[in-house]
Amino acid sequence: MNNIGKSLLWYIAMIIVSIFVLFPLYLIMIIALAPSGEIFNSSPVLIPSTITFSRFFLVIAVYDFMPHLILSLETAFLVSGICLLFGIPGAYAISKMPKRLGYSIIIFLFVTQMVPEIVIAVPIARTMLILGLYNTAFGIALAQSSIALPMITYVLVGTFKSVPSRLSESAQIDGASKLQAFYSIDLPLALTGIYVAVILAWLFSWDEFVLASIIAPLHTTLPVLIYYEITRGVGGVQAADAFSIILMIPVIVLVLVLQRYLKSNVFAGALK
Amino acid sequence: MTELRLENINLRIGNKTIIEDLNLKIESKDFFVFLGPSGCGKTTTLRIIAGLVQQTSGDVIVDGNVINDLSPSKRELSLVFQDYALYPHKTVFENIAFPLRIAHTERQQIIDKVKEVSSFLAIEHILGKKPSNISGGERQRVAIARALVKNPKLLLMDEPLSNLDAKLRDTVRFELKKIHNETGITTVYVTHDQLEAMTLGTKVAVMNGGKLIQMGPPMNVFEQPVNSFVASFIGSPPMNILSAPETLKGVGAESGSIGVRPRAVAVTHDAKGEEYIELTGKIEGINLLGNEALVLMRINGESLYFSVRREQFDQIAEGKMKTVYVEKNRVYLFDETGQANGRLKAEDYAKTEIFGS
Incomplete structure (x- = not known):
């Protein structure tokens, strides 16, 4: 042909x-x-x-939209931040471990996922009450990170494993300490995977319902708000529909902004 | 100027011995070549010198100081990796400048040094490019430039030519020699290619199975191999090792095996009588190579490869029986265990520097 x-x-x-x-x-x-x-x-x-466009105005006006939007954004960025802060060093360490040990640790990380969210949500909410984090963005973010962090770590382990260890060895020969080799070689080369991790963590938090509804039932995130308003019947199905579209906009913006950093051939020219 | 000693280096992983009792001294300004088949421990030895692999026991000594516990970054040496290991996110300039930036060299000095080393290697025109946009040969020069820019005490090279095509390999081999001559830097070079070892090395160490088999200037190792392994590993085409009892009896050797280099075989007899041995067999194949031909002959069930010069092509024909002649002092003798045992007629069998047994 x-x-x-x-x-x-x-x-x-x-x-x-x-x-x-x-x-x-x-x-x-x-x-x-x-x-x-x-x-x-x-x-x-x-x-x-x-x-x-009347339903969009209705949603924004009647649903008391802005504070919830801000809370949702705050939470999503906090989750991304927490996941990177702990996920990057954790994943880098695991990627350098012997295969079996690293694999066991990853399996262990996913233990929290074996319990249904709703089961651990209540004790987590109690702990948040004690810590004074109940009904706060940071409280929701911490709880959501317990689910997102293992997932993000797993993604980043794969990313760091794909960076040839030859390159950080070369950096060490060139005089770099292990830490210098990490941030001047491994980290820049893992950026694509890190952007993907940011998107995943952000999206997870943006959509998350169970933990948010139990840890912050009063001042809550957008997915919980839309559920409340639909069950109350404010504005009907078409308003709820308009709400879903608003919920999608930040996701689209984030993916559009980050997608130009998603390169597939970062290692071209490194070896051979 | 730097001198390197390895003393009783052992490396065991689990219960596998990778390097066994390695002792050697690399003198200042040497171009020292580790030669051996893949898996013989030569690259591992280089990585031990670099500090990327920690030996189980033994000492790495640079200028009298034991550096076993120094991290690679503190050893003040450079390593050119087999696959170059360029930083793909940095430009060629930044790749070469990296060791200087890590050392917090002044800006202007970095520019000067990178310029100097890149003009030495003729890569000034690609300084602004990324490694993905330059050719394999250029990548190799960049890797060498990065290794040279910080004036290392030792330059280590791990099969740097193996990823180049044959034509480029010849050019770069000459350049490596030139670089060594001009910088005088003590160089440790790992290769499985005996041609590189012969042409580049001021000293060659032949390794096999994690052990040092023989060490010395390349010509000594070529002329006086300590055993049949070294004999058949150095020289191209490789030395023929013949051990059929009929063959041995026919040439007057007692036991073990005899070694004959392909270019030591003559197809005509110049009437020197007993100074020669005769080998008779059937010619099974002829490879014409232009000015010479490589011929395969079967003798008592064994293969003998030998070279024939252009003028004598009429002496050989495929499928015919043929008698060839080898000067007696060019016939090597090996005992049953493969150890060298002089020659059929020893004339100048001088002692070479021999390590191990």
Whole structure:
């Protein structure tokens, strides 16, 4: 087959996949934007006659949106920070251990995940009360990190393992201490994986529901707020839908900002 | 100027012995080559010298100071890795400057030194590029430049030519010699290629199975191998080791084996009588190489490879029986265990520096 045929097939495949992924998102957009008469009937339209942003304003005004948004952002960035602060050194150490030992430690890290979140959420909430962290962003972030940190550490172990140890050896021969070799060679070369870890930790916290709802039931994060408001019935399904879209915006921004750092060939030219 | 000694170096991992009782002295300005097949412990020895591997016992001594406990960063030596190990996120300039930056050298001095070493290696034009955008040969020069820039006490090289194509390898081999001549830096070089060892080394140490087998100037090791392993490892094409009883009887050797270098074989007899031995067999294959041919002959079930010069191509034909001649003092003798046992007619079998047994 010639090249044009090949790339044509490739484009067709990509279009099909894109439709598969994007169409549900389009539906969510339409439901939030269309007049309710055109959606809630026996033959809902795919292209609405007019669009309205009124539900977005309703959500922001009626739901007391801003403080919750700030809390959610604070929590998500705290979780990312905590995961990097402990995940990077931990993962680097594990990546340099003998295979078996490192593997055992990773398995051990995931022990917390074996218990259903809801079971440990209550004792964690009690501890947060004692520590004065109940209903605070830092409290939620600590609890969420107990779940996110093992996952992030696991991702970073893989990242650090992919950095050839030859390079930090070379740095040490060049006169660098182990610590200097780490931050001038291993760390910059692991950046792609670290960005991925940031995205994962951030997204985990942004979506997390169980721990947030139990540790901060009063002043709470956006996923919990949307649940409260839907169950209360404020603004109907279309308002909740508008809320979901708002919830997606920071995620899209974060991924767009970080994706240009996600390079696939960072090691080109290092060896041979 | 730096002198390096290894004293009773042993390395065991689990119950496996990697390096056994290694003793040697590398003198100032030496170009010292470790030669051996893969897995013989030569690269590990280099890594012990560099401090990347800790020996089980024994001492690494530089200028009289035991440096066993010094970390690699404190040993003031450089290592050119087999795969170069360039920092892919840094430019060529920053790669070369890295040892200086770590040492907190002044800015202007860094620029001057990098310029100097890169003009010496003719890589000034690529200083701004990333390692991924330069050729294999250039990467190799960058690795050497980075090794030289801090004026190390010792320059260690681990098979630096093995990733280059054959043509480039010839060029770089000459350049390495030139670099050594001009800097006078004590160099330790690891290779499995006997040609590199012969051409570059002021001294060669042949290793096998974690042991030092023989050490000395390359020509001595070539002329007077201590055993059949060294004999067949050094020289290209390798020395033929023949041990069929009929062959031994035919040339007047008693037991063990005889060694004949391919270029010691003559296809015509110049009427020197008993100064020669005769070997007769069937010619099974001929590789024409231009000015010479490599010929495979079967003698009493064993292979004998030998070279024939262009003028004598008419003397050989595939599938024919042929008698060849070897001067007696060019026939090596080995005992049953492979140890060298002089020559059929010893004339100038001088003692070489021999370690181990």
